[in-house]
Amino acid sequence: MNTQSAVAKDDIEATMAAIGRAARKAASVLATATAERKHAALIAMAESLWEGRTAILNANAIDMATARENGISGAFLDRLELNEERIRGMCDGIRAIADLPDPVGTIIAEWDRPNGLHIERVRTPLGVIGVIFESRPNVTADAGALCMKAGNAVILRG
Template sequence: MNTQLGALAKDDIQATMAAIGQAARQAARVLATATAERKHAALIAMAESLWKNRAAILNANAIDMATARENGISGAFLDRLELNEERIRGMCDGIRAIAELPDPVGTVIAEWDRPNGLHIERVRTPLGVIGVIFESRPNVT
């Protein structure tokens, strides 16, 4: 995580979420016009970065796990929260699998002609930004 956002997280979660949302919206504007090749490359780079940084991720997860145990979190929840190399590898594999899918953007999914001669097409377009907050199972998302 960006160190500036990390510092905000401790002091003001609302400001942190707003900053993350604004950064995501800026990124979405760039992604909306990216070629399939650039999106593929970005996803592959994401998977590679995740794997390359697994030690730092596992260290941060160990801190989260210790905090959860100190707060009396149950075993089932702890299992869902815990990351290990196998789970991170699964996340990387999932990202790579998405990278290999055909790019849906620009695909015509329906089309029809109106009685007045107007031709209408329903075309897949980038959705934008969706924010999701979850508290467990980071490897499943």
């Protein structure tokens, strides 16, 4: 391994460690966020996405040009491409997730043991979720929104 590779590897490891630390910190905040705060954050996310659509479309045009230059297939290009209609759909999806009931704290099963102990299975945030996906910008919005609704932080790699 040459020195440049070692430095690049160290940079990647340091970056990933920093992302992980930030996600764990966010997870502790999200796990205790009220349903109202999560709803408001998701609505703000949808509004911000819509307001930033021009910059997003410009960046996507660069991604599309690079993909074409690299000989990427038509199906992949179709999944990668964004337009105003697709961004509107992403915003609508985030709003739909915002309007779902908050799953945190929901009792999904309960039973009593012969010794009288009452047991409940309750939905609770997991902490940090990792999502790896390919060429679908809408997954970023969907996965981020679903994780937030469930009180989890998410690390996305697309």
